[in-house]
Amino acid sequence: MELLKETIAKIDSLDEKKMDEAQARLDSLTKPPGSLGKLEEIAIKLAGITEDLFAKVDQKVHVVMAGDHGVVEEGVSTVPQAVTTQMVYNFLNEGAAVNALANQVGAEVTIVDIGVASEIESEKLVVKKVKPGTNNLAKGPAMTKQEAIASIEAGIEVVQDLIDNGANLIGTGEMGIGNTTPSSAILTIMTDLSLDETVGYGTGINDEQLKKKKEIIKEALEVNQPQEDDALDILAKVGGLEIGGIAGVMLGATANQTPVMIDGLISGAAALIAQKLEPQVTNYLIPSHKSVEPGHIRMYELLGLEPMLDMDMRLGEGTGAVLGMNLVEAATRIINDMATLEEAEVEANKAG
Numbered sequence: 536m537e538l539l540k541e542t543i544a545k546i547d548s549l550d551e552k553k554m555d556e557a558q559a560r561l562d563s564l565t566k567p568p569g570s571l572g573k574l575e576e577i578a579i580k581l582a583g584i585t586e587d588l589f590a591k592v593d594q595k596v597h598v599v600m601a602g603d604h605g606v607v608e609e610g611v612s613t614v615p616q617a618v619t620t621q622m623v624y625n626f627l628n629e630g631a632a633v634n635a636l637a638n639q640v641g642a643e644v645t646i647v648d649i650g651v652a653s654e655i656e657s658e659k660l661v662v663k664k665v666k667p668g669t670n671n672l673a674k675g676p677a678m679t680k681q682e683a684i685a686s687i688e689a690g691i692e693v694v695q696d697l698i699d700n701g702a703n704l705i706g707t708g709e710m711g712i713g714n715t716t717p718s719s720a721i722l723t724i725m726t727d728l729s730l731d732e733t734v735g736y737g738t739g740i741n742d743e744q745l746k747k748k749k750e751i752i753k754e755a756l757e758v759n760q761p762q763e764d765d766a767l768d769i770l771a772k773v774g775g776l777e778i779g780g781i782a783g784v785m786l787g788a789t790a791n792q793t794p795v796m797i798d799g800l801i802s803g804a805a806a807l808i809a810q811k812l813e814p815q816v817t818n819y820l821i822p823s824h825k826s827v828e829p830g831h832i833r834m835y836e837l838l839g840l841e842p843m844l845d846m847d848m849r850l851g852e853g854t855g856a857v858l859g860m861n862l863v864e865a866a867t868r869i870i871n872d873m874a875t876l877e878e879a880e881v882e883a884n885k886a887g
């Protein structure tokens with residue numbers, strides 16, 4: 536608990552002065568004020584986060600947190616639990632969608648085993664296993680409060696190491712068969728939304744399975760009685776070791792004044808947990824895409840953020856987050872590379 540407390544204590548508000556300076560610089564560039572829309576908003580936000588008007592995102596690192604879910608035994612997913620392990624090997628062999636998209640934007644990929652059910656042997660894997668999968672949340676708590684804290688602290692340690700090695704933009708992603716169930720459960724607990732609004736098809740279940748998935752979440756809430764104002768209680772009761780891990784990455788990045796990308800439904804659920812632990816965290820989060828999952832846009836509303844992209848994606852892994860890194864880099868290029876109106880005038884006068 537100490538590391539979590541220390542991390543939260545380090546979190547500060549954005550640098551408003553630097554944001555005003557960024558606004559003034561953007562308004563002085565060779566374009567009508569505000570004409571680059573959300574790119575300008577990102578540039579201003581980056582200045583506030585990093586306290587640097589000319590922030591760069593030239594060391595992008597994407598973190599994929601992998602974990603398994605006891606609730607899979609209820610038939611809430613299309614594929615068996617073993618697919619989590621298979622995909623971890625695929626990430627390590629650079630064959631997954633997130634590897635392809637991360638390569639395109641020049642991001643390194645770090646794979647973390649925070650709770651995969653099997654033992655995976657690889658020098659490339661960061662092993663922070665809290666336990667080999669959560670318990671079935673429909674039958675009782677997914678994990679203990681200590682395990683929930685350990686998952687968050689593992690995420691804090693992972694991101695601290697990356698930032699100490701120079702990372703200046705962090706992506707968040709995950710792999711965990713069954714993990715849309717805890718993610719939708721977290722959103723349901725934190726809102727008055729109906730299960731029709733919070734629960735979706737995940738990997739592609741049919742209508743009958745969707746009905747079952749909603750019943751399982753309803754059962755989980757009745758059995759566990761999570762305290763809606765207590766993020767650690769919510770995380771422990773309905774779980775997601777990778778959700779805790781990502782929340783830790785978000786808190787740790789925030790404490791280090793480093794921007795961090797949100798991905799889809801699961802990363803969104805982690806952001807809600809992090810926000811409940813420390814509301815300032817949302818200032819450091821950069822939205823990416825809107826997932827097909829119905830609950831995702833509701834999460835953005837709770838976070839006070841708007842997705843930049845709507846690509847009909849629902850893969851996870853952080854594919855939306857790495858895609859969004861392209862736009863963050865674009866924002867830094869605007870503020871770093873464009874000429875001011877004054878500079879352009881001088882050049883024009885010289886020429887003729």
Ligand SMILES: O=C(O)c1ccc[n+]([C@@H]2O[C@H](COP(=O)([O-])O)[C@@H](O)[C@H]2O)c1
Pocket residue numbers: 611612613614709710711712713714715716736737738739798799800801826827828831848849850851852
């Ligand atoms: O990111 C999303 O919005 C998203 C939406 C649907 C599915 N996923 C991915 O699919 C897996 C979870 O789906 P499910 O049906 O097993 O709960 C998990 O590995 C996620 O990465 C991810």
Ligand SMILES: Cc1cc2nc[nH]c2cc1C
Pocket residue numbers: 614618622709710711738850851852
């Ligand atoms: C193949 C496959 C890849 C994934 N990546 C994230 N979730 C996934 C689920 C499946 C089934």
